[in-house]
Amino acid sequence: MKIFITGSSGFIGFHLAIKLLNKGIKVHGLDSMNNYYDIKLKKARLNILKRYKNFSFTKGTLENEKKLSKSIKVFKPKIIVHLAAQAGVRHSIKNPNTYLHSNIFGTFNILKIANEIKLKHLIIGSSSSVYGANKKLPFQENDRTDHQVSFYAATKKSTESLAHSYSSLWNLPITMLRFFTVYGPFGRPDMAYFKFTKKILEGKKVDIYNKGKMYRDYTYIDDIVDGIYKLLNKAPSLKIGKKYNNDSLSTVAPFRTLNIGNTKKIYLLNFINALEKELNRKIKRNYLPMQKGDVHTTLSDTSLLKKITGYNPKTNYKDGIKKFVKWYLDFYKRKK
Numbered sequence: 001m002k003i004f005i006t007g008s009s010g011f012i013g014f015h016l017a018i019k020l021l022n023k024g025i026k027v028h029g030l031d032s033m034n035n036y037y038d039i040k041l042k043k044a045r046l047n048i049l050k051r052y053k054n055f056s057f058t059k060g061t062l063e064n065e066k067k068l069s070k071s072i073k074v075f076k077p078k079i080i081v082h083l084a085a086q087a088g089v090r091h092s093i094k095n096p097n098t099y100l101h102s103n104i105f106g107t108f109n110i111l112k113i114a115n116e117i118k119l120k121h122l123i124i125g126s127s128s129s130v131y132g133a134n135k136k137l138p139f140q141e142n143d144r145t146d147h148q149v150s151f152y153a154a155t156k157k158s159t160e161s162l163a164h165s166y167s168s169l170w171n172l173p174i175t176m177l178r179f180f181t182v183y184g185p186f187g188r189p190d191m192a193y194f195k196f197t198k199k200i201l202e203g204k205k206v207d208i209y210n211k212g213k214m215y216r217d218y219t220y221i222d223d224i225v226d227g228i229y230k231l232l233n234k235a236p237s238l239k240i241g242k243k244y245n246n247d248s249l250s251t252v253a254p255f256r257t258l259n260i261g262n263t264k265k266i267y268l269l270n271f272i273n274a275l276e277k278e279l280n281r282k283i284k285r286n287y288l289p290m291q292k293g294d295v296h297t298t299l300s301d302t303s304l305l306k307k308i309t310g311y312n313p314k315t316n317y318k319d320g321i322k323k324f325v326k327w328y329l330d331f332y333k334r335k336k
């Protein structure tokens with residue numbers, strides 16, 4: 001099997017690539033290696049991947065259609081896992097352009113190429129943020145997703161829509177995966193748990209929005225990778241489309257949207273307490289009002305993914321934090 005991963009130097013792409021390479025699968029990664037966050041971390045991930053002889057890599061952007069197309073067509077994958085994107089809710093408030101280019105134009109290029117090569121399965125990373133201002137919990141795939149509250153989320157919702165149109169027009173088998181707050185070793189420095197850890201160790205004040213009165217469905221990276229792995233060969237068919245699509249739809253595509261989360265909502269202050277305990281230090285708290293673009297609670301219903309793959313997330317947040325802290329101290333050569 002050959003799998004093409006976009007965003008292979010990113011957090012999720014890196015972990016997925018490792019899992020596939022360890023299974024003896026050939027992986028070609030593509031990543032722009034941009035400097036949205038610490039480039040050293042992206043380089044460290046890439047260097048680990050380069051140790052595998054069944055790994056090859058193209059440094060390039062999604063927007064460079066020619067280079068992207070060439071790297072995919074030369075490799076001839078059966079499956080593409082499209083994880084490259086401009087991520088981050090807060091950054092999108094002041095920098096919407098990169099989101100438009102990477103997430104919308106970039107995904108459009110992937111769709112075009114996937115269709116040209118008649119790909120067997122295209123898996124695209126979406127986000128729990130598409131549920132936006134929804135109040136009904138847990139979030140289910142057939143809930144309405146019309147009210148995104150950040151530009152990042154709006155671009156993610158747009159990619160779902162673009163992907164559905166391609167799937168419907170060309171019978172392209174596509175799975176959209178809505179990730180719920182993924183965390184763990186080699187994680188993203190722009191995410192709250194990562195920033196908290198850094199600041200606690202530096203003895204600096206930590207900004208905590210809405211006084212920490214928020215809930216997140218924190219999902220450990222190994223559970224996410226396990227879910228993606230189990231889905232690889234479960235490309236949606238037209239029949240599956242019929243089964244899962246809302247009955248009121250008059251068209252059917254080999255397309256499905258799946259939540260992938262831990263199915264538990266964790267109170268942010270409890271998450272912080274667990275970090276303090278693990279680091280053996282107290283956080284200096286700087287309470288701030290709710291940040292624009294943030295949502296109050298996320299919680300996934302993953303019964304559809306479970307039905308298709310047997311997905312069963314195993315890592316509770318305290319164990320996950322323990323593993324993250326252990327990695328952080330080792331990677332950054334810090335002491336508690």
Ligand SMILES: NC(=O)c1ccc[n+]([C@@H]2O[C@H](COP(=O)([O-])OP(=O)(O)OC[C@H]3O[C@@H](n4cnc5c(N)ncnc54)[C@H](O)[C@@H]3O)[C@@H](O)[C@H]2O)c1
Pocket residue numbers: 006007008009010011012013030031032033034042060061062063082083084085086087088101102106125126127128178179180181182183188
């Ligand atoms: N980590 C989470 O909690 C989370 C939650 C919801 C959704 N997601 C989605 O999952 C996917 C992977 O997220 P991640 O956490 O690994 O993020 P990440 O930022 O660590 O990885 C994304 C990678 O894509 C690359 N990239 C960005 N723009 C590119 C472009 N235009 N061309 C080529 N490469 C580009 C970056 O260099 C980076 O290495 C993204 O689509 C993200 O939106 C992540």
